Each structure stands twice: as structure tokens, then as C-alpha cells.
Amino acid sequence: MDEQHQTRRVVVKVGTSTLTRSTGSLNLYSMERLSRTLSDLKGMGHEIILVSSGAIGIGTGKLGLKERPAELRMKQAAAAIGQCEMMHLYDKFFGEYNQNVAQILLTGDDVEDPIRAAHLSSTFSALLELGCIPIVNENDSVSSAEIETGHAKVLGDNDTLSAIVAGLCKADLLILLSDIDGLYDSDPHQNPDAKLIHRVEAITPEIQALAGGKGSKWGTGGMVTKITAAQRAMSHGIDMVIANGSRMEDLYGIVAGEDIGTRFCAPRRD
Numbered sequence: 420m421d422e423q424h425q426t427r428r429v430v431v432k433v434g435t436s437t438l439t440r441s442t443g444s445l446n447l448y449s450m451e452r453l454s455r456t457l458s459d460l461k462g463m464g465h466e467i468i469l470v471s472s473g474a475i476g477i478g479t480g481k482l483g484l485k486e487r488p489a490e491l492r493m494k495q496a497a498a499a500i501g502q503c504e505m506m507h508l509y510d511k512f513f514g515e516y517n518q519n520v521a522q523i524l525l526t527g528d529d530v531e532d533p534i535r536a537a538h539l540s541s542t543f544s545a546l547l548e549l550g551c552i553p554i555v556n557e558n559d560s561v562s563s564a565e566i567e568t569g570h571a572k573v574l575g576d577n578d579t580l581s582a583i584v585a586g587l588c589k590a591d592l593l594i595l596l597s598d599i600d601g602l603y604d605s606d607p608h609q610n611p612d613a614k615l616i617h618r619v620e621a622i623t624p625e626i627q628a629l630a631g632g633k634g635s636k637w638g639t640g641g642m643v644t645k646i647t648a649a650q651r652a653m654s655h656g657i658d659m660v661i662a663n664g665s666r667m668e669d670l671y672g673i674v675a676g677e678d679i680g681t682r683f684c685a686p687r688r689d
């Protein structure tokens with residue numbers, strides 16, 4: 420069977436910058452195309468798990484606030500409002516393509532505790548067996564560690580969470596959709612001559628040193644958390660690709676193994 424037709428278990432992570440516009444309002448176009456493309460990939464026989472950020476951003480937009488709230492309890496409240504809205508929209512968009520979605524909200528404790536992690540892993544496999552698309556986010560409204568910076572924490576951002584989920588689900592591939600084409604040799608928002616790196620075979624200190632912070636007021640973590648996620652995915656034998664969420668059609672080529680974005684290549688498992 421060639422790679423084009425091989426069934427693959429794919430975790431796709433989408434960032435706030437892809438789901439919301441710079442004004443803070445929802446990017447419905449992007450959400451619809453994401454839902455359609457993932458539904459189509461599933462129709463092609465792939466198993467899909469979506470890790471979606473956006474709860475705080477969407478909640479902030481729904482409340483009509485100009486900025487992400489600074490106060491923790493307000494961020495958690497915004498997450499509770501935004502998560503509900505986000506799942507409502509995913510249910511609607513995926514539903515248009517006859518796909519059932521399921522919500523999974525996680526904290527660091529859930530993935531660190533071996534019993535909870537085992538339950539989680541069985542739930543994922545049951546959902547996939549039922550033909551569902553699980554949609555995962557951090558449980559921001561019950562855990563402060565995930566949305567505060569500077570804490571000792573297991574999760575802390577959805578890039579890391581998506582790599583943990585990929586490991587738990589024994590995925591074949593992790594794709595991080597961002598507002599940028601991949602890892603560059605410096606932050607393109609600071610250096611217009613920055614060059615895209617197509618393949619990374621190992622996370623060296625040189626690669627780590629390339630990563631800068633977030634690109635927009637809605638994002639968190641920037642490339643630093645994406646490199647950490649790559650390291651974790653590779654340690655599970657899973658390739659990770661960073662690609663631009665503004666070109667959802669690229670997902671077909673990435674799943675088929677084409678040279679799109681930046682591919683972090685895990686050592687072969689066989």
C-alpha cells in the first residue's frame with residue numbers, strides 16, 4: 420500500500436491565531452475549512468484527533484473585550500464561555516459532514532496519573548472505534564497551571580498537550596497548525612530574510628536557540644513550545660510537522676508525507 424492510501428492516526432493541533440482574527444473575532448472561514456478537511460481525511464480512512472486552542476480567545480471575543488483578560492479568574496471565565504462556543508461551532512461544522520465530535524478537557528494531573536492516563540487512552544480508543552473525532556483542549560477553567568506562565572507544570576500550552584495526546588494515542592503523525600509556514604532560522608516577524616527549515620532530524624541546542632516567542636497577542640508559547648512538543652513527539656517515535664493553518668488543503672499533502680512546512684523526523688520505529 421503506498422503512503423497516499425495508508426491509514427494513519429493523525430493528531431492535528433490548531434492555535435488561537437488560526438481560529439480567531441487579529442480583531443479578536445472568530446475566523447469562521449478557517450474553522451469551517453478545518454472541519455471540512457479533517458472530515459474528508461477521515462473519509463479517506465484516517466483516524467483524526469483534534470487538539471484545539473481558542474477557548475480564551477473565543478470567550479474574550481464573545482464577551483466583546485478588547486484584550487485577553489489579565490486576571491486569572493477572568494481568563495478562566497472567558498475559557499468556560501469560549502470552550503462552549505467553540506464546541507458548539509465544531510459540532511455544527513463537523514455535523515455538516517456527518518461527523519460526530521467529542522470533547523475531552525485535560526489537566527496535567529490527568530496525564531501524569533497512570534490510572535487516569537490509562538482511562539484516557541481507553542476513552543480515545545473507544546471514541547476512534549466509534550468513528551468519532553475527539554476534540555481536546557486544556558481544562559483552563561479548573562486548572563490555573565495551564566494558563567499561567569512561570570509555574571512548574573506538566574501541560575502549560577496546547578503544543579505540549581498535543582504531543583502528550585499523540586503519545587497516549589500512539590499516533591503516527593502530529594501536525595501543528597500555526598500562523599506561520601514552519602520553523603525558520605529566525606523569527607520572520609523580526610527578520611524578513613528568515614529562511615524556512617524543511618526538515619529537522621534531531622532537536623539540538625542550535626535548533627532550540629532558533630525558537631522565539633509568540634507572534635500575536637492571541638497566541639501563547641511561540642516556537643519554543645512547538646520545539647518542546649517536537650522533542651516529546653519524536654521521543655515517542657512520532658513525526659511532527661509545523662504548517663500554516665491558513666492553507667488547510669496542505670493537510671492532505673502532509674498526511675501523504677509531502678515536503679510541506681517543517682517536518683521533525685522521529686527515528687524509525689521498525
Ligand SMILES: Nc1ncnc2c1ncn2[C@@H]1O[C@H](COP(=O)(O)OP(=O)(O)O)[C@@H](O)[C@H]1O
Nearest residue numbers: 434435436597603605606631633634638639641
Ligand atoms: N524561529 C522561528 N520560526 C518561526 N516562527 C517563530 C520563530 N521564533 C518565533 N516565532 C513566532 O512563533 C509564532 C507562532 O506561535 P504562536 O504565536 O504561539 O501561535 P499559535 O497560536 O499558532 O500557537 C510565529 O508567528 C512567530 O512570530
Ligand SMILES: N[C@@H](CCC(=O)OP(=O)(O)O)C(=O)O
Nearest residue numbers: 435472473474475576577639
Ligand atoms: N487552552 C487555551 C490555549 C492555550 C494555547 O496553547 O494557545 P495557542 O498558543 O493558541 O495554541 C485556550 O483554549 O484558550
